[in-house]
Amino acid sequence: MIDLKRVRTFGLIAGGTLSFVAAIGMVESFNERTLINPGITMGLLLILGIAAVFGYIVAAGKPNPLVETARDSRSGGIAGGLTGAIAGVVTSLFVLFVDTFDVSEFFPNMREPLVEAMTFELGVPVGLLVLTAVVTATAAAGGAFHGMSDSFRAGMSRALGWVVAFALFELVVSEILDFADPLVDLIYAPRGGLQPWAAVIIGALAWWLSTRYKGRGEAFTERVKDSEAGSRLRRSVILFGVAAVIILPMIVGGVVNELLITSGLFILMGLGLNIVVGLAGLLDLGYVAFFAVGAYGTAILTSPSSPAFAPGLSWWIALPIVMVLAAIAGLFVGTPVIRMRGDYLAIVTLGFGEIVRILLLSDWLTPIFGGAQGITRIPGIPVPGAGTISGTDPQLFIYFTFMFVLLAAYISYRAQNSRIGRSWAAMREDEDVAEAIGISTVQAKLLAFVTGAVIASFAGALFSAKVGTVFTNSFDVLVSIIILVVVIVGGMGSIRGVVVGALVLIGILGGPKSPGLLAEFSEFKLLIYGALLVYMMLKRPEGLLPSVRRSRELHGEDLTQDAWLDKGGDFTGDSAEEEATT
Amino acid sequence: MTTTTSPSKTSRRFRFNWVDSFLWFIRVSALIAIVIGIVGSVQLFLEGEGPTAEQWRDLVISGLSTGFMYGLIALGYSMVYGVLGFINFAHGEVFMSGLMVSLIAATLMFENGFWDANPTLALLIVLSISMLVSTLVAVLAERIAYRPLRGAPRLIPLITSIGVSFFLQYAFAGIFGVATRSYPPAPGNLGNDVEFLGIAIEGTKLLVVGVALISMVGLWWFVAKTKTGRAMRAVAEDKEIAGLMGINVDRTIVTTFAVGGAMAGVAGLLWALLFRAVDFLTGFLPGIKAFTAAVLGGIGNLPGAMLGGVLLGLFENVGPLLVLNGLGIPAVSQLKDAVAFAALVLVLVFRPTGLLGERLGSEDRA
Amino acid sequence: MALLQINQLTKAFGGVQALGGVDFHIDEGTIVSVIGPNGAGKTSFFNVISGLFPPDSGEILFDGDNLAHHQPNEITRRGIARTFQNVRLFPNLTVLENVMVGQHCRTKEGMWGTILQTKAQREEEKRIEENAKEVLSFFGSRLAGYRYDQPAFVLSYANRRRLEIARAMATEPRLLLLDEPTAGMNPRETVELTELIGELRDERGLTVVVIEHDMKVVEHVSDRVVVLDHGVKIAEGDYESVSTNDDVIEAYLGRPAEAG
Known part of the structure; x- marks a missing residue:
């Protein structure tokens, strides 16, 4: 059976989506x-x-969880095809409109x-x-695909x-396969793109x-998961991971390393924000301010051209001060x-973040922070025997990033599974009760803020050393929001999630x-x-790689249903127990 | 950074006082800074330096007109917060979208001369387009993004609305381009000065205040006197019970968003008249400031939103020169936005429930 | 001297006088029931003692110190723990974690210890877990074994109540405030819990204040009964004397004239 109403609705939505991506110029620039x-x-x-x-x-x-959807490639194909046809017509009408009327005065694309681009130059x-x-054909294929074995x-x-x-x-493939240059030349066309036969x-x-x-x-993942903490299997997996992390930067080139460093900085900030938002449940939208403290602090303490005060310290001495x-x-x-409730806290922290940026930029504080000129000539990280390592040497700098990411991940992991982590979790779930059972929520909140801030300052210190200059425009609200997106897409409260989220979002999309x-x-x-933020909140609020606790929380309702079913079993168990006691 | 639970009573008492004393420290030092600043500015004024009396008057007038605009946007925040208990972070973008789309009509009318030939009609057309688009965007956002999340943990809808805000910003950037565009100048002789109570005021500013006041009264009437308004207040009190009483909760919530959107649309016109420059980020700062205004007046409280808007407009226009200049800080106009944000922080430290207190529903506010 | 001595405690919400000058005392190692009709101010009484709301006036002397206007966590740390009328667990934490959180105020390892994994920290974590399991064993096998790692929200209603009591016990209190511990339980569970409350006193040496509606429970556990009505204490004494007191009967049933 084909649900025609659904076909119509989704056909229109698909047509709208296609027109939208065309209207914002996505198709054109992707065509390059x-x-x-x-x-x-x-x-x-x-x-x-x-x-x-x-x-x-x-x-x-x-x-519909109760009924297994019938999978039938023919009706699926027809439904898909109809949807595609509607979408195609809608998109064509849009292209026709653009072709007929000149609206470029308002809509530059x-x-x-x-x-x-949309007519394939025909x-x-x-x-x-x-x-x-x-x-139509592609949508039909998509529909038919659903019905396949x-x-x-x-x-x-x-x-x-x-x-x-x-x-x-x-880019990555050809860098990794650098040693097999002829193979790369063979499978990729000279001007980019796979050769058709290679694709096949x-x-x-x-x-x-x-x-x-x-x-x-x-099966292998299951085995690793089931294996015990100190077992040989697990050890070899960990060893393999560590080896990959050490070797990878050596075999990929500067561009990829650069991206890895940037992602690494966001992993750091993501881990820090994850403590504040994911573990303690405090939505901080001004998190970038702490990153700025780290970056400007390092800049002032290490750069010889810091305007007001230039002690010219070594990065390693500046780091603890910045922390x-x-x-x-x-x-x-x-x-x-x-003492503010959650949503006020979000806006006030956003305000703090902006105040910091405005002050850094203002003429008033230019004598200290350099205003729009920023602070330049920040030296890199001195390493005995290897000189000073900065962003110009991404293949080495990346190891510092790894080091701090590991440190932050370790801190998060330890904190999460300890007395402190439990008090954060309790506070996130019910602040009043947490207070009533003896948790000082004031302390717990401040501790979360401070830990998060210190981790962000690592990222800031690394950033300064990497880039060599700090300007205020690296610290606007956008950064705070993007860190939040990383945490949410990855999975609030989940360390793996933040890592994967940052790699995917920052590394691939930018x-x-x-x-x-x-x-x-x-x-x-x-x-x-x-769009991702909205989509994740609606469809997968626990993120890509969720933490157990958080996904319970966010799917509370579904699970309560299960719990209700579960309770049937529980109840019999309970009463059997009771029979035995009476 | 270490948590300790030392058993001695004094240290425990001390720790709690520490937060309170820090708050008192902020309160007191803010007050002292403000007083010193004002004294300094008055001194400057008496010495004949700094802004002249006329400049002060102009600042107050711009403060009032911007403030009324903030107030109108704040109404949308306030109503949604009152009814659903969450901050619709994307409300600034609702305002921006009406403004952007109505720009097309305004430009076309300006180019063919209709703009100056029929100022009233032209403004009405622009106003209705702006209101329509803003309303539509607000309602769509509610339908697509917020409705499925009713009853989710508190921060979830807030985060979603941040996503909506971003999406709208960059969707408009994609479609309209990132360049700043300018609205045509105020039509007819609106741009000229008008004598009002013996003071020459730019006609647009007078119009802005007038439109804002009319909208405010209209909205008050709507919420207080109509059936839908009563339904809204009922839903704000308790959604479930309102539903049991035969109120269509979904429709009422949509209406709330629609009315908030319409008010943002009106504010869009006022922005066009006051500032003329528009781009895809135009909604962001006014949005946050309007939220500040809503908090300042007491969120959920409609007259409070208006009052908060006006006060915030005055703060940010007059404040930098009045307080910061007196403290000897250079180039104070750069700090306008910082003053607005500082006002938000101080309000929440001084009086978290706002000047007129919170109203509408009181559900899950803990 | 009484463990808890309350003098002239008052609390008003807006125009409603929830507590109108209550005097109260409880001796160490006894169980006192607080009863009264709905809206008599019983839960407000607990909320004020546990610091959730500050009193308007009056003294709360616990072991000689005045705890009025202390933060709730401070009061818990001094040794007063409570449960809530409408069971408030941390639903997404596991059963064991719920109880382990209760140990928070009895432990002290901070961020440094946690990061550095000091010996003291590891030992403390172990101790927290052991203590939590020990407290849960008070309820027999109901909250033990496979239950440890279940999130609290899957528990049956009765088990949630038990877990909440366990969490309160984990704070190692001297005085336990139980707000309607048997509400919503079936008769058998009620009997069992009544016995447990007795054991709290007899085996664990706790002092307990119970708010209870079920008169059988009150009769069974109480060393003394205090009756509140409209925020005022109208009677106190042993169960016998209170249950035949005219004022009490009037408070529950209304004046004969009104009734007629």
């Missing part, structure tokens, strides 16, 4: 990147991807290049028909996934491997907001000022972050 030579560009992938996803969603129907009547046909789905998605990954991450081989290989070693990966400064800043911000691995996204990343 060739994925598979010739012709298959990232822009095309975007169009196909949207069509396929909507086709799949329509075919999957409304999720809605002009000729957009029409060309001109209006023909190109629009092709567009509609392509979108599990092994086909697994093989197909692996194959597509690997091909797209090889194409998208051309990669796809086939991935498919074959996925069927050959079906379920092995999952103390950040801790004081944490107390200073934390104390006035301590940080507030710097592009990520996919530089094409840099214009749109903030839009994507916003």
Whole structure:
């Protein structure tokens, strides 16, 4: 059965989405990147991807936990195709509109290049028909995919996934395969993009491997999870991880290392904010202020050209001083907001963050902080025997980042599973009761603020040493929000989550000022972050890699349902027990 | 950084006093700084330095007109907070979206001469477009992003609204481009000075205050006297019981967002008249300041929102020169926004429930 | 001297006088029940003692020190623990964690110890866990074994009440305030809990104040009964004398004239 109402709704939404990505110029700028030579560009992938996803969603129907959705590739394909057709027509109408009326005075992207990109440079009547046909076919394929057998789905998605990954991450692949230069030249076209035959081989290989070693990966993860803390298996996994982390920076080049460093700084800040938001439940939107304290503190203490006071200390001596400064800043911000309820706290901390930035920029404090000129000539991190390491040497600098990330992760891990972590968890769940059972919430909150601030100051100190100059525009609200997005996408309260969140978001899409691995996204990343924040809150509030406690909290309702079922069992157990006692 | 639970009574008592004394320290030093600043400024004024009497008057007038605009945006925050108990962080973007879209109509009318030929009609058209778009955006945000989250832990909708705010900002940046655009100048002879109570005031500023006051009275009437307004207050008190009493809770909440959005749309027109420059980030600062205004007046309290807006407008326009200049700080106009944020912090330290107290519902406020 | 001596305690919310000058005392090692009709101010009485609301006037002398206007966590640390009428656990923490949190005010390791994993810190963590398990063993097997790692929200209502008592016990109090501990329990569970309350006094040497509606429980556990009505103490004494007191009967049933 095809749910026509659903087809209509999602067809319109898909058409709107396609028109929207065209209107903001995403298709055009993605078209500049060739994925598979010739012709298959990232822009095309975007169009196909949207069509396929909507086709799949329509075919999957409304999720209903009680009824297993019937999987039938024919009706799925038809539903998907219809959805695609509607989407194609809507998008074509939009392109036609742009082609007919000149609205570029108000909408700078809605002009000729957009029409060309959307019609595959075939001109209006023909190109629009092709567009509609392509979108319909892809959506139909997406719909049909839902009805395919599990092994086909697994093989197909692996194959597509690997091909797209090889194409998208051309830079990383060619850097890793640097030693096999001829192979790289063989599979990638000279001007970028996979060679078609290489794409076919990669796809086939991935498919074959996925069927050959079906379920092995999952089984292995399970085994590692079940293994005991000190067991050989686990030790070798950890050893392998450590080795990978040590070797990786050596084999990838400067660009990737640069991205890893930036991601590392965000992992650090994410871990710090995770303590404040994820563990203690205090939504701090001015977290960047502590990063600024770390960065400016280091700059003033180490740079010879600091305007007012230039002691020219070594980075290693500046670090503890900066940590103390950040801790004081944490107390200073934390104390006035301590009795405020959650949402006021969010806005007030946001205000604090902005006050700090405005003051740093103001003429009043320019004699100390350098105002708009910032502070320059910050030396790097001196290492005995290796000179001074700064951002110009990303392959070495990255190890400092790793070191501090490890430290912060260790602190978070220890704190989380201790008396302090439990008091934070209790406070997050019910502040009044936490207070009533003997937890000083004032202390617990301040401790969270201070710990978070100190971790942010690590990031700030590293940032100063890496970049060599600090300007106020590295510290605006945007940074606070992006750190929050990292924490939320990764999973509030989850250390692994923050790491993965920062790598995916900052490393691939890009940080507030710097592009990520996919530089094409840099214009749109903030839009994507916003959408991601909403999506995660609606569909997966516990994040990609959730912490156990948090996901319980956020899915409280569903679990209570289970608990109710569970209670049936519990009840019999309880009464059996009672029978025995009476 | 170490937590200790030393058993001696004195240290425990001391620790609690420590937070309180820190708060008192902030209160007292803020007061002292303000007093010294004002004394300094008065001295400067008497010595004939600093701004002249006329400049002061102009500052007060701009403060009032900006303040009324903040007040209108603040109404949206206040109503949503009153009814749903969460801060709709994206409300500033609701305001921005109406402003952006109405810019198209204004520019077109300006280009073909309609703008200056029929000022009243032109402004009404712009006003209705701005209101319509803002309302639409507010309602859509509620439907898509906030409704599924009713009953979720408190911070979840707040975080969602931050996402909505970001999404709207950059969606508008994508569609309209990132360049700052300018609204056509106030139509007809609105830009000229008008004699009012013996003072020459720019016509637009007078209009801004007038429009804001009319909207305020209209809104008050709506909430206090109409059936929908009563439903809103009931939902604010207790959603479940209101639902049991036969009130359509969903519709009432949508209405709340719609009315808040419409007020933001009106504020959009006022912004266009006052400042003229518009870009995709235009909503951010006024949004936060309007929230400050809502808190200042007592969140959930509609007259409070208006009062808070006016006071905040005065603070940030007059405050830097009145207080900071007197303290001998250079280039005080740069610190305008910092003054507004400092006002927020101080209000919450001095009087967390705002000047007129919180109203509407009192559900889960703990 | 009484363990807890309360003199002329008053508390008003707006115009409502929740407590109108209550005098109260409890001796170490005894159980006192506080009864009274709904709205008599019983829970307000607990809230003021435990510091959730500051009193308007009056003294709360615990072991000779006046605890009025202390923070709740300070009061708990001094040795007064409580439960809530509408069970307030930390629903997403596990059973064991709920009780371990109760040990917070009896332990002291801070951030440094935690980061450096000092010997003292590790020993303290171990002690917290052992103490928590010991406290849970008070309820037999109900909250033990596989239950340790279950989140609190999956527990049955009766078990939640038990866990809340365990959490209060984990703060190592001298005085325990139980707010309607048997509310919502079935008769068998009520009987069992009544016995447990007796054991709290007899085996653990605790002093207990109970707010209770179930007169059978009151009769069974109380060394003394205090009756509140409209925020004022109208009677006190042993169960026998209170239950036949005219004022008490009137408070519960209304004046004969009104009734008629």
